[in-house]
Amino acid sequence: MIHHSSETYYRLGKNLPSSGNFVRTSLSALSFHIIAVSPTITIPNTAVFAFQFDGCEYQPPAGDQTCLGYLACGQLLSPRTRPCCLWQQTIQSPAGGTQQSRFQSSSAAMEENLVFEDDDPSASSTSRHPSSPYASPLTEAALHSAKLAALHARLALPKKLPLQTMARTLVDPSADPNLRFNNASLAQLGGSIISFHVAEFLLCKYPRLPMAILFAASGAYNGPRTLAIIAQEWGVETAAYPGSEVDPGLLQFSKLKPGTNLGEIGMARKNTIDQGVWRRGMSSRVVLDDEFGDMIPQRRGIEVDAKPTETAYSNFVKAVVSSIYVHAGRDAAKKFVKEHILSRHLEITQLFDFKTPVQELAVLCKREEFEYPVARILSETGRLSRSPVFVVGIYSGHEKLGEGAAPSLAEARIRASVAALKAWYLYSPGNNVRVPSDMEGANPKPWEPVHIDIGEIIH
């Protein structure tokens, strides 16, 4: 402050007098003024080894829509002008600079047809750092990211899936609103593929599951929370802030600001429920809601808003599946879903919460024309003691349907009824039951119809 010449600048760090606490040792007392400055961060010089990209030599064909953007007029880019070189021209052109513009032009008439496609003006470049002129990394950067190549190899993705597409799956609409460069369309397709395979697996393996349990089970297999866990178990990390200078191997999205109320995100039907317009029963969940029976956000443009990490991660997993589908075909996508999503462990017996199991079992027996279920004591101990145990079995005629042990007869009867109902609902034709998509392979065996149940118990 006083004498600039006499000021001593120390870097914040270890073993230095001004690291956090103001320490005045005899040594530092000699200098007049100590100001702690945070070090200016310089980007480290990094070199990417070529051998990291062994097996990633495959390049997408010209005009590949999954990674290079595509033309509105339907013309394709010719192979000699890759957008990576177009990028550089765009950067060098005076129209570039701070204005964010993306080249979407036909190569044949490149000079005349310079079409700059402006991004969403709401997310304008005013808040963007000058070192990051675009919302997401350039396409060519994917070819130099060791992180991305390692992720590609870790997931054992087919060689036909180019790194550029892989990079695009990691860009969320909240990072780059341009539909040609973010993963919104891929995630939409991938979500459908995943939920198709999960649904056919569940319906064929457990044909009697009631709707509520089917929703819960499909949510457990491919709900956003599970997909986020899967992406984290793949070792995908998030970028602190999206931008074109970020490594394309990191997941890029706008994070929620601290203090945002998570309940407000995408709850469009909440008000209508409060007004008593909707009774949110199972039928309305089937008709109006998504594949997990959860409400679909109905506000438009919600994709480009900042979002929870969970949503961004789950969109990434969906986009990976759809990029496999697009580049390597249906069978590869199915195999990927089977290996990464359906192979996970779910304790399906623990998804049930009954309200009136005893009555429900009675209704079931009436519907199926079994004898009326009777609770019988199989064994008991210490009836007059402080801690008795009763083992109660539910019998229909001479056959035992379920049994349960509890310290009171009423509770044991409930447990036995719950066990019997679970045994009904969790009937399975077998572990290796065929699903309809098995028929799509080459020379499949003739289809045998799977068991179709008449439906859950209503009373």
Place this chain on the structure above:
Amino acid sequence: MEASLFRRPVANLLSGRAQCLLALNAASSRHESSYRRSKSRLNVKPEPSFLPSYSKTPVQQDHIIFNPPSSAPSVLHTPLKFLPKEDKRKQLLVATAQKFSSSQMRLPPPIRAKPKVPHHHLSDADIAEIVKLKQQDPDQWTNTKLARKFNCSSLFVSICLTQCGVDNAERKKEMQEKFEAVKARWGPRRRKAKEEQDRRFKLAYRGD
């Protein structure tokens, strides 16, 4: 004096007598004689059907050993009755069951010897009478009293009344308030016991 006291155990140890070594950790281990006794008692002989053919009393091995697990049955084992007709297991299991089940199989006793009240014995006129009585004097004719009069369950009475559009929200609220007042008088032990019971029932409805 002190030095000799201190030195003695060390000297005993070094003398190499086995008794001393045992005495050192006598507190942590069971006595030899009692150990052998309990060990031999726990050494249960296997089921005769499990004995291998080379044992002293060889057993014919041309049968299936049936040794059901001593654990609660899994809900993933569908009972025979619940298997659909087209399931291949159904025919196999039915054949086996017929072979082994005796015609006069004795069933365990039911929880309740016979139902408290008969079922399906009230006519439409009786139900109309129930509704009429309730509407005339709801305070006098509570559900319990009606159930006692018509020899049916109070659940049946409440179903009749709700289906006929009798509004008993006030009565419910009143009873709820009464119950809250009773609950307020509970001591800590009863409250804890009730809370634990609630939790247990909640788990029972999930089947955990």
Place this chain on the structure above:
Amino acid sequence: MTVRGLKKVTVSQNGVGAFILQCHKLSFHYCDWAGSSRGMNSFLRNSLQRFAVANPQIEIEVSPRPRRHPVIIGHYIGGRQKAICVRNLQKEQIMQKAELLRDASGEKLKRVTKPVKSINESVRGVWSPYYGGGITV
């Protein structure tokens, strides 16, 4: 509705279906000047490429660390790290250490007493005194 579904998530069983290598990044630190890095420098020049090509799932990072001993740091899925100091080691020994880090799961070392660890329910269920015939002792 008489039955309600409870929200749960599936649990990963790495290796059932797909296998994800738990080591996602290996960083090699060396010093150009110090003698303890001689083996490491030779490893970086001669063997690293072979190692990286054989293990494409791992991101390789090489950076100088002047005036310090050479070290290999393994970064694992889940955020844990393991570091091994490879001072004065030969090229082949460093390769062994790199393979050790590659094969590790990233968890702390613990004694394994049972050969199989499973989340599947046991076939015969959990023993309970209220079921089965019972044996008089």
